Amino acid sequence: MIGILQEMMGYPFLVRALIVGVLVSLCASLLGVSLVLKRYSMIGDGLSHVSFGALSVAMALGVAPLKLSLPVVTIVAVILLRVGNGRMKSDAAIAVISSGSLGIGVIVTSLTTGMTVDVCGYMFGSLLAMSKEDVMLSIVLSIIVIVIFIICYNRLFAVTFDESFAKASGVKVGVYNMLLAILTAVTIVLGMRMMGAMLISSLIIFPALTSMRLFGSFKAVIISSAVVSLVCFFFGIICSYQYATPTGASIVGVNLIVLFLAVIVEKIRKGRLA
Numbered sequence: 001m002i003g004i005l006q007e008m009m010g011y012p013f014l015v016r017a018l019i020v021g022v023l024v025s026l027c028a029s030l031l032g033v034s035l036v037l038k039r040y041s042m043i044g045d046g047l048s049h050v051s052f053g054a055l056s057v058a059m060a061l062g063v064a065p066l067k068l069s070l071p072v073v074t075i076v077a078v079i080l081l082r083v084g085n086g087r088m089k090s091d092a093a094i095a096v097i098s099s100g101s102l103g104i105g106v107i108v109t110s111l112t113t114g115m116t117v118d119v120c121g122y123m124f125g126s127l128l129a130m131s132k133e134d135v136m137l138s139i140v141l142s143i144i145v146i147v148i149f150i151i152c153y154n155r156l157f158a159v160t161f162d163e164s165f166a167k168a169s170g171v172k173v174g175v176y177n178m179l180l181a182i183l184t185a186v187t188i189v190l191g192m193r194m195m196g197a198m199l200i201s202s203l204i205i206f207p208a209l210t211s212m213r214l215f216g217s218f219k220a221v222i223i224s225s226a227v228v229s230l231v232c233f234f235f236g237i238i239c240s241y242q243y244a245t246p247t248g249a250s251i252v253g254v255n256l257i258v259l260f261l262a263v264i265v266e267k268i269r270k271g272r273l274a
Contacts, residue, residue: 004238014241016135017194021233023142024191028203029229030149031184033221034160036208043080043181044201046094046101047188050076053105055192060112066137069189076101077185081177138190145183156180157218195248202248203229206255213262232258 008014028044035041054069061068080093149156158166159176167173184204191200211224236251243250 004241005234008238008241014237016132017237017247020135020138020142020190021194021237022230023139023146024187024194025203025207025229025233026226027142027145027149027183027187028191028200029207029225030146030222031180031187032204032208033211033218033225034156034180035184035204036212037160041205041208042094042201043077043184044188044204046080046098047073047077047185048192048200049098049105050101051189051192053101053108056105056108056112060108064133066134066189069192070141070186073185073189074182077181078178081181134193138193141186141190145186148179148183152176152179161218195251199248199252202252202255206252206259207232210255210259210262213259213266228255228258 008018032041032044035043051069051073054072055065058065058068076097080097155166155171155176156179158169158171159173159180163173166176187204188200191203195203207225207229208221210228211221215221215224232254233251236254237247239245239254240247240250
């Protein structure tokens with residue numbers, strides 16, 4: 001494995017993919033635990049489709065994709081949070097915005113560039129899609145997301161488990177829910193270049209679900225989720241390099257296997273306790 005990683009380091013585009021992949025995987029795994037526990041796990045899927053729609057429009061207008069999609073997806077994340085707390089349920093709001101954005105993206109693409117290699121890369125991920133500018137922007141924003149999460153850890157913990165108690169304790173629940181949505185939006189946009197719109201939500205959901213099968217405390221689940229996410233990313237990208245399989249799909253495949261193993265371990269534990 002070490003030999004393969006050393007060989008991969010000889011390719012600049014793979015080095016860029018490894019750097020961005022590690023940071024995005026960390027961001028997604030940290031945020032994923034709160035999103036899954038708050039039953040907002042599909043927000044990643046919805047926002048990824050919004051990001052695809054924004055990227056399609058950016059390509060049609062000749063605008064830098066990340067510079068357009070970041071503010072658009074962030075605004076939609078805030079709208080999703082507001083609508084989800086209103087008359088329309090959160091799952092319905094995500095479904096409406098998700099399918100609508102994907103439809104707009106496909107229409108714009110069909111009327112302009114067509115289904116080119118770049119468009120397929122945005123839908124299913126591509127290691128070749130990341131420029132040096134994308135990498136620098138991804139590094140800066142990923143570090144900001146991780147630092148903010150660490151600083152606000154206690155408040156996000158309170159908001160995740162009991163909003164009523166958190167509000168009674170003086171925590172501004174609305175602000176931290178908004179912060180969680182914005183951080184998720186940024187992470188989704190950054191990860192789309194590597195994972196694609198169809199698969200980016202897996203980075204949020206799988207590590208969190210796997211860790212919840214193995215540990216009971218929030219802190220342990222957070223740490224485990226980060227470790228699982230990084231391990232699955234490295235094994236996935238190595239498999240992609242070795243067998244020439246799509247990067248995003250390979251990472252999802254490894255995550256699926258690890259989740260299956262965690263479920264087995266959980267059942268064995270319960271059997272022994274019984």
